[in-house]
Amino acid sequence: MELLHKLKREGIKFLEKTESFLALNELEILFKALGKAKYDSKVVFDLSLARSLDYYTGVIFEAVFKGATQVALIAAGRRYHNLIGMFGTKQVPAVGISLGIDRVFAIMEQLQKDKTQSCRQSGPQKLKSS
Structure with missing residues (x-):
């Protein structure tokens, strides 16, 4: 979630594309669901x-x-x-x-x-x- 929040900061060039903003919102929904299910420690978010x-x-x-x-x-x-x-x-x-x-x-x-x-x-x- 920390990485997602960094990517969603204002002024980041990545967010100039609508698709990028939508993708980050979808990832946030996914990670919140993983957190509620207590599986967030078993998932790694790898941008590479x-x-x-x-x-x-x-x-x-x-x-x-x-x-x-x-x-x-x-x-x-x-x-x-x-x-x-x-x-x-x-x-x-x-x-x-x-x-x-x-x-x-x-x-x-x-x-x-x-x-x-x-x-x-x-x-x-x-x-x-x-």
Whole structure:
């Protein structure tokens, strides 16, 4: 929210475009909702991300797995408000997302290996009798 407030200060050249002002308002709505849901600490706002600006519109997002030994991008998405209209007669707002299912499975396999390794290191456990 701090970064958004800095970007919305008067006199900033970025706000000369109406689209920029609207985008910042949409981001503010998103971050307020994340705050109410107590997920704001799990989201990073990164202005360096950019993808195919000719047909993506609005925010792009990425889902990242952060494990003890690895960090992996497992999903990404973006808005495509005008893309469908380029191939037809009707403008249709749209959002697309892709999931790297192979990465998710690789992470799950690694977590299972780590769990198995952890059990082996601690040795057999005695059961308590009642």
